[in-house]
Amino acid sequence: MAVQKTAEPRSARTTEAAEAEEAAAGPERLMAAELADEIEFLTARARSVGSGRANIALKELDLKVRSYSVLSLACSDLNPSQRELADFLSLDPSQIVALVDELERRGAVTREADARDRRSKVIAATPEGRRLYKQAFALVRTSEEHSLGELSHEERGQLRALLRRIAFKSAD
Amino acid sequence: MAVQKTAEPRSARTTEAAEAEEAAAGPERLMAAELADEIEFLTARARSVGSGRANIALKELDLKVRSYSVLSLACSDLNPSQRELADFLSLDPSQIVALVDELERRGAVTREADARDRRSKVIAATPEGRRLYKQAFALVRTSEEHSLGELSHEERGQLRALLRRIAFKSAD
DNA sequence: CGTATACCATTGATAAAGTCAACAGATTTT
DNA sequence: AAAATCTGTTGACTTTATCAATGGTATACG
Numbered sequence: 001m002a003v004q005k006t007a008e009p010r011s012a013r014t015t016e017a018a019e020a021e022e023a024a025a026g027p028e029r030l031m032a033a034e035l036a037d038e039i040e041f042l043t044a045r046a047r048s049v050g051s052g053r054a055n056i057a058l059k060e061l062d063l064k065v066r067s068y069s070v071l072s073l074a075c076s077d078l079n080p081s082q083r084e085l086a087d088f089l090s091l092d093p094s095q096i097v098a099l100v101d102e103l104e105r106r107g108a109v110t111r112e113a114d115a116r117d118r119r120s121k122v123i124a125a126t127p128e129g130r131r132l133y134k135q136a137f138a139l140v141r142t143s144e145e146h147s148l149g150e151l152s153h154e155e156r157g158q159l160r161a162l163l164r165r166i167a168f169k170s171a172d
Numbered sequence: 173m174a175v176q177k178t179a180e181p182r183s184a185r186t187t188e189a190a191e192a193e194e195a196a197a198g199p200e201r202l203m204a205a206e207l208a209d210e211i212e213f214l215t216a217r218a219r220s221v222g223s224g225r226a227n228i229a230l231k232e233l234d235l236k237v238r239s240y241s242v243l244s245l246a247c248s249d250l251n252p253s254q255r256e257l258a259d260f261l262s263l264d265p266s267q268i269v270a271l272v273d274e275l276e277r278r279g280a281v282t283r284e285a286d287a288r289d290r291r292s293k294v295i296a297a298t299p300e301g302r303r304l305y306k307q308a309f310a311l312v313r314t315s316e317e318h319s320l321g322e323l324s325h326e327e328r329g330q331l332r333a334l335l336r337r338i339a340f341k342s343a344d
Numbered sequence: 345c346g347t348a349t350a351c352c353a354t355t356g357a358t359a360a361a362g363t364c365a366a367c368a369g370a371t372t373t374t
Numbered sequence: 375a376a377a378a379t380c381t382g383t384t385g386a387c388t389t390t391a392t393c394a395a396t397g398g399t400a401t402a403c404g
Contacts, residue, residue: 028340030260033248035241039328040222040316042335044237047215048262049339054212065216066361069207076205083381088202090220092362097383111382119370119381144212150337156211159334163214165322167221168200238390255352264392269354283353291352291399 050147057143061136066091068136070099074109074125075133081120108132222319229315233308238263240308242271246281246297247305253292280304 035041051065058068069089073080082100086093100123103109108129111121125133148156207213223237230240241261245252254272258265272295275281280301283293297305320328 028260030245030248030250030252030256031340033245033250033252035244035248036336037332038312038316039320039332039335040219040226040237040312041241042332042339043215043219043222045262045339046335047212047219049341050212050215052262065212069213072207073202073205076202076207078202078205080202080205081381084202088200090217090224092364093382094363094384095361117371117381121382140210140212144210147341148211148338150341151334155334158330160209160211160214162323162327162331162334163211163218164208166320167214167217168203169221169319169322253352254354263390265353266355266392267390289352289400293353 050144053147054140054143057139058136061132061139063132063136065140066095067099067103068133068140070096070123071103071108071125071129071133071136074103074123075130079122079124081114081122083120085123103129106132222316225319226312226315229311230308233304233311235304235308237312238267239271239275240305240312242268242295243275243280243297243301243305243308246275246295247302251294251296253286253294255292257295275301278304 030036054065054068058064063071066089070085073085073088080088082096083093085091085100086096089096091099100109100111104111107126109123109125111123114120114122151159202208226237226240230236235243238261242257245257245260252260254268255265257263257272258268261268263271272281272283276283279298281295281297283295286292286294323331
């Protein structure tokens with residue numbers, strides 16, 4: 001119904017500018033701006049669309065990328081502590097508390113006191129947590145596939161390697 | 173359960189590990205986790221550290237990456253409307269209102285009614301806004317330089333190109 | 345023509361996320 | 375043993391995100 005024709009943005013033939021390119025129209029007319037060359041802006045936008053999509057996909061499991069990330073790390077055999085989760089996920093320790101609370105309430109993870117340092121608690125996934133993770137992983141996988149669809153396997157490798165270097169710069 | 177094995181958990185100064193470089197220990201023990209291979213996670217973390225640093229740098233001008241981005245686009249000669257800013261920056265239109273309000277209050281940008289479509293307002297930078305942008309750009313530049321320090325010029329080009337493709341996927 | 349529909353900027357309400365200080369228990373340092 | 379540091383936790387508070395509703399404007403359609 002009523003195809004909204006986007007009303008020819010700003011480049012409407014202004015008598016004089018007739019020969020100009022015929023409106024790249026899209027919402028991406030601004031790609032010509034200087035900002036669009038800044039890697040940090042592109043990173044921010046990429047993550048926005050990516051995690052946005054992932055959140056939608058995860059909704060059917062009542063998860064968000066945040067809780068998914070915690071669950072994922074809990075499923076690793078690395079026995080992360082909450083502090084490590086906070087550092088790794090760039091979150092405040094208090095936010096981890098809430099996320100673990102929720103996952104624990106759902107029976108997906110457990111807090112077990114670390115024998116070596118009784119201050120910290122290691123987060124581990126329950127069998128049920130692992131089942132949940134499997135499903136979530138599949139959804140995220142599909143979502144990511146959708147987001148990175150245009151990139152070849154090799155290009156993804158490049159991108160991953162580059163991002164890893166800026167995401168985990170040594171202390172400074 | 174009772175996984176007391178797990179090789180070398182956290183500290184445990186096992187006599188033999190002494191010769192190794194004193195534990196890469198860092199908060200990045202978890203890089204071995206599956207999550208660390210997901211591009212979207214890396215993207216999220218990269219933008220977190222990046223915009224975090226940029227925000228700190230911009231504080232001396234009383235700007236944030238958000239307001240800086242708006243200002244930057246206002247300084248382009250593209251005459252963006254608020255709607256376009258919202259789309260481009262992945263923000264809600266109502267957030268743009270607040271950001272433009274602030275910049276306008278500071279005399280950095282103006283809202284001028286679009287002659288072609290009186291619903292929309294084009295955001296343009298004042299001379300003072302351009303001066304402010306110049307300073308901000310320098311700060312962001314330095315900050316970004318600090319974040320991407322390890323990447324060669326060529327690698328930055330690759331990264332930029334790859335990010336652009338996933339940040340601006342056509343509609344879907 | 346006029347009316348219905350869609351759009352833009354704006355406001356306001358509400359939820360989610362981020363930031364910070366303080367605190368108890370545990371560990372390390374001195 | 376005392377001081378200093380760390381971990382998880384709570385709570386207050388700010389910022390950001392999300393969504394519905396509205397007035398003014400433009401387009402579509404009959």
